[in-house]
Amino acid sequence: MTVPGSNVAAPPTERRTLSLIDHILNVFRLVIKELRSIKADPTMLILVVYAFSISVNTVATGALTEATNLSVGIVDEDRSDLSRQIAEALVPPTFQPAVQIRASDIDREMDKGSLILVAEIPPRFEADLRAGRKTSVQINVDATAIAQAGNASSYLKNVISSEVQNFLSGREGAKASPINLVVRARFNPNLKTAWFSAVTQVINDVTMLTVILTGAALIREREQGTVEHLLVMPVVPAEIMIAKMLANGLVILVAALLSLRFVVQWWLGVPIAGSPVLFIGGACLYALVVAALGIMLGTLATTMGQFGLLAMPVLMVTQLLSGSSTPMESMPVWLQYVMLTISPTPHFVAFAQAVLFRGANLSLVWRPLLAMFVIGSIYFAFALSRFRRVIFGV
Structure with missing residues (x-):
């Protein structure tokens, strides 16, 4: 604008400097909008x-x-008390009642899928054991499902070994075992997979949905053109980004806490050993970290389709290599260092399992929290830089 009677242009109207209270109020209003x-x-x-x-x-x-509920057949060519004891020891819920079959029927029954396991007890099995002669039991396994086959064969071998040991130890003058092994399982005494997988699924959902909600919120505004409205408002890029992280992270945290309370504890009956307050604190930090990751991915994509294609491999890698599905120790050493350096998910999995399963306190889990904070700070700085450049062009 030119002042009348003068050739000198008037300076543009300067934006009022925002105070800390102004920034907080702006973030609060933007959170409500989100x-x-x-x-x-x-x-x-x-x-x-x-x-x-x-x-x-x-x-x-x-x-x-x-x-569980394994179908097992017995080829009893010995017809002894010991062979009958072995058959009677195969009880639910691990095994179905044992089916007596002939040796000639093994291939036919296993080809049909009627039996997963077949144990062949040879003639004079009990007599050879009484005489101290070496003998054997052949176990046939349907290995179509390899994980089930491995567990099933181990269960059957344990049953047979236990019955043979009880038979030999009951003989007069038999020597007792020099070692008595007593196994006590802590934190999951019944070794139920559901206790582990339920909590792990909640952790995975926090990661996946926080990234999706945060990134999708940014992409949706860019596609609809509403993000341009923010450019004329007295807000700064950091406020917009923080508001999106807080709003979407809050929704996921509330859903996760309700899931732990009503689905995991009440519906599935899984006990939570640790402090819910400590878990909430760590989950809040982690939600902000992965929300920053979602913003970063949202700035790298221009459409919702691109965002989905970009987010899928990132989420698959972070979850599969987080230690929730397989132990970190089973991975190559170099891959462990890479994941612990670039991804916050292994640290959150270690933190959540320590708190929820083992009842750990802050003195035991501060290292994963510190690692999440450091990685999150880097994510936030990079995402904010991308957000300024892509959305505001600065």
Whole structure:
């Protein structure tokens, strides 16, 4: 604008310097806006409810690693008291009642899939054991499902070994075993897979949905053009980004806590050993970290389709190599260092398992919390830089 009667242009109106209170109020108003946007998206809300309720229960109860209700056949060519004891020891819920078959029927029954296991007890089995002669029992296994086959054969071998040991130790003058091994399982005394997989699924859902909600919120505004409205408002990029992280992280945290209380503890009956307050604190930090990751991915993609294609491999790698599915120690050493350096998920998995399963206190889990904070700070700085450049062009 030029002042009349002068050739000198007037300086542009300067934006008022915002105080700390102004920044806090701006973030609060933007958080309310984001929560209203989430409320207006019923599809996303249904996804969150499903993921933290039905999905958790389905994964915990439907994908068990224990072998149960195994069909087993017995080829009893000895017809002795010991062979009958072995057959009677195969009891539910691990085994179905043993089926007596002939040796000529083994291939036919296993080809049909009627039997997973078949134990062949040879003639004079008990007599050879009484005489101290070496003998053997052949176990045939249907290894179509390799995980079930491995567990099933181990269970059957343990039953046979236990019955033979009891038989030999009951003989007059037999020597007792020099070692009495007593195994006590802590934190999961019944070794139930559901106790582990239910909590693990909640952890995975926190990662996946926080990234998706945060990134999708940014992509949606860019596609609809509403993000340009923020450019004329007295807000700074950091406020917009923090508001998106807080709003979407809050929704996921509330859903995760309700899932732990009503689905994991009440529906599935899984005990939570540690402090819920400590877990909430660590989960809040982790939610902000992965929310920053979602913002970063949202700035790298321009459409919702691109965001989905970009997020899928990132989420698959972070979850599969987080230590929740397989132990970190089973990975190559170099891969362990890479994941612990670039991903916050292994640290959160270690933190959550220590608190929820083993009842660890802050003195035992401060290292994973510190690692998440450091990695999150780097994510936030990079995401904010991308957000300024892509959205605001600065």
